[in-house]
Amino acid sequence: MRWMLAVALALSSFAVHAGAGPGRGLTGNDTGGIIQWTPETDLIYHDIAAAHCARWNRIASITSVHRMYGEYVGFRCIVDRRYDPRKALEAWTRREYQLTDMQNGER
Numbered sequence: 352m353r354w355m356l357a358v359a360l361a362l363s364s365f366a367v368h369a370g371a372g373p374g375r376g377l378t379g380n381d382t383g384g385i386i387q388w389t390p391e392t393d394l395i396y397h398d399i400a401a402a403h404c405a406r407w408n409r410i411a412s413i414t415s416v417h418r419m420y421g422e423y424v425g426f427r428c429i430v431d432r433r434y435d436p437r438k439a440l441e442a443w444t445r446r447e448y449q450l451t452d453m454q455n456g457e458r
Contacts, residue, residue, distance in 0.1 A: 377399060377403060379403055379426075379428075381406075381407040381409070381428060382427060382428055383404075383414075383425070383426050383427035383428050384400075384403060384425075384426060385423040385424065385425050385426075386399055386400065386423060386424040386426070387423055387424075388416070388417060388418060388419065388420070388422045388423060388424055389420070392424070393418065396413070396416075396424045396426075397411070397413065400413060400424075400426040403426075403428070404426075404428035404429075407428060408431065408434055408436075408439075409428035409429055409430055409431065410428070410429045410430075410431050411426050411427075411428060411429075412426060412427050412428075412429050413425070413426050414426055414427055
């Protein structure tokens with residue numbers, strides 16, 4: 352029983368050091384996140400948030416900016432209403448077929 356407690360304690364300490372929770376730089380998921388504020392990131396936090404949200408085909412919207420050390424820039428990822436995943440998949444599939452036909456010498 353004691354060894355299980357020791358293993359659980361060791362694993363939880365590894366999780367803390369592995370980056371669980373807010374850490375340096377950017378922390379977030381598909382709904383948004385936070386960026387640690389520094390004078391360097393003050394110039395590019397829009398780009399950082401946009402690149403993060405682009406992974407899920409979403410648009411970044413900055414919700415809060417606190418320009419002090421130790422504070423964060425908050426943002427959320429908004430679904431673009433113009434984006435249609437079925438049309439994107441259809442265009443991607445069509446392009447793949449065209450590339451395959453061109454490689455086989457067909458037109």
